[in-house]
Amino acid sequence: MRLFDFGVEIDLNLTKGVKTLKRTKNKNSKKIGKQTFVFQNEPKIFSSYSIVSQKEKDGPFSEYFYDVLSDTKFDEKTFEKAESKMFVYTLHNAIKKAGIKPNEIDILFSGDLLDQIISSSYCARLFDISYMGIYGACSTMVEGLIFSAICIDGGFGEVGACVTGSHYATAERQFRGPLELGAQKQKYSQHTATAAAAVIVGLVSQGIKITKACIGKVEDYGVTDSANMGAAMAPAAMSTLVQFFIDTNTKADDYDLIVTGDLGKLGSDLLRILMDEKGYHLGQNYMDCGASIYHHDQYTSEGGSGCGCAAAVLDAFILRKMEQGQYKKVIFIATGALLSTIIVQQGESIPCVAHLVLLEK
Secondary structure, eight states: OBOTTSOOBOOTTOOSSOOOOOOOOOTTOOEETTTEEEOTTOOEEEEEEEEEOHHHHTSTTTTTOOOBOSSTTTTSSSHHHHHHHHHHHHHHHHHHHHTOOGGGOOEEEEEOSSGGGHHHHHHHTTSOSOEEEOOOGGGHHHHHHHHHHHHHHTTSOSEEEEEEEEOHHHHHHHHTOOGGGOOOOOTTOOEEOOEEEEEEEESOSSSEEEEEEEOOOOBOOOOOOTTOHHHHHHHHHHHHHHHHHHHHTOOGGGSSEEEEESOHHHHHHHHHHHHHHTTOOOOTTEEEHHHHSSOGGGOOTTOEESHHHHHHHIIIIIHHHHHTTSOSEEEEEEEEEOOOHHHHHTTOOOOEEEEEEEEEO
């Protein structure tokens, strides 16, 4: 494999000179197959909370989004401060809804799209909770759920919290250009959702169980257009979903709902094609958060994106439907494009990843 354009050749297969690793068998292994983990203690999501802007409220999930920003600056001076405030607001309300105190949470996982994940860290400084900043782009909520479940199932704590979100104005400034510039978008681009959500996970008697997780591998199919996120991320979603089906010896029809986020209309169509090529057909029980969060006449091109898109749909729609008993077994898989504007401008392609959790009532 050639590493970038530096003329360096690397043998990633490491076929020569490899010593045989002497392993001791783990008597309590929780891994099945290549990439899937089973959480035997079944940590549960027992509280969640989200907030969105009016644009998301005006979409198909209008009846499910209860809390709406009064203005996109959330009474702050800048959009960045507003985004961090959204994190604080949702985490505070999720804790309040759970009926616990902040010091009862053992660890907080949080991430966002901004440099040095500032929205997350500025939120965490207000809570007296052990904190780990994470980055998975739009896959951050699932990444946080997996880390929380691993810690709790492994006995390293009893309660974990995840919070993530995104803001249209901050993402535009970070990845494209300030709104004042008025730059035109490509028809296949996606609209970053202004939304945030927090989830509390713990060893409790009632809630939505996290029973399995599949940690994805980085996939790169050579897409260099940073506006075409759906095409870049669809292969990562396919890779993780196929591996999960193989590891668990299941197929799409074994689940009430399969949800991706956020491939958008184009990306979700590509995922269907890629899955068909692998012998797994995605039927009526498949939906994508990005393709579903906005109406066609809201002019968001291929739909929604951003850390907050899948996170808010998880809280407002998926978990609520599961609590009502409509869905009992849901695959929630979120994708992330692991790019920076600088290296894309240097001509590099976009590596992507997708992580999956299995939620059960």
